[in-house]
Amino acid sequence: MKKYPFVSVVIPAYNEEDVIEDTVLSVVNQNYPKNRYEIIVVDDGSKDRTREIVRKLIKKIRKPKIRLLVHRKNKGKARSLNDAIRISKGKYFVTVDADSFPREDCLIKGVELLESDKDVVAASAVVKVYKPKTIIQHLQYLEYLAYAFLKKILSKIYAIHVLPGPFTIYRKSELKRVGGFDENTLVEDQEIAYRLQKHNKKILQINDAIVETVAPPTLKKLYRQRRRWAIGSLLTLWKYRDMLFRKEYGDFSLYQLPNLLVAMILPIIIVVMFSFHAYNWLNDLYIKIQVYGTDLSWLFPDSIEQIRESFTLSKFTTDFTMIYLLVTMYLITSFMLYRSFRMVGEKINAKKIIIAIPFFVFYYIIISFIYTFSYVELLLAKIGKRALKW
16 A cells, blocks of 8 residues: 555453453554554453553553553443544554454555445454364364355355454444444444444455454353354344345345344254254163163164164165255365365364364254253343343
């Protein structure tokens, strides 16, 4: 670029003492002219050393300028972003989560994209999991990569439904025109994408810009994160239900919203089918143990007739249909993962192939149970007319 517009990079933080310094430094190290962007850290009522660490960085780093905005009480991420909008000076407004680390070319690639196409109002980087250690993080690593390739496709038809917090760049004038971020939602990054889509704005993914984010390391923390996503996504889709099947909203309305609706129903179907088959298998096992006791000969067919019975035409047809569907699904997902690895320049090794096995077999069953439990919790809260606790 011949001219570098001024940019405001905002980092909302709440109790992030373990990662806030690395996050701020990753933004400081962007290969964008240091006098052409500012960093605004919003401390949202942290009870740890987040403020102290940021103040030390302010004294240490002169360019880019770092500003600290302090909330004495926790007001939520959306409020932090809106307060930052009001004091920001940039033409572009960039959000970076406090546990995320954009690579050094993220900012310049985001600005180049918005400068080159005046119709684009927002764009997000490819999100990867930062240094996965636990099995839960490794599974999310594959999930995030597959989703990055899916967003590349959705970008082509202008049907992106979420602008992730780890790194998204907005045209600030358009962000202010639609009223900023919704402070009464659980998923402000999703709600703002829906709202921009409703105003027929173009949002994209920056396919060659990568940001790494810390993923939940345990099943308990994963449950808390996905519970918020599940309930927030459902409520957001309900809020914008009038957009469904409306031609004026393009492929976002005709393809993506119906797809999201199916994706919210699918976990319930998976849980019901899994529970049904698990019950039948356990019941059959219980009956055989009751009949045979410690004699395990029933595990091994002792005649040609028993083998023939286990391969009846109806059973074979049913099994073949299920196998066909599973193999088709796995091939599609494998293709997406392969293209995702190529897109981000990652090499496929034996370790990643091994991790792919539980990813294919178990991961989405676990996610389906989390989403189903979340829906039940929301339903019970609505029936009991009480607020959900976070």
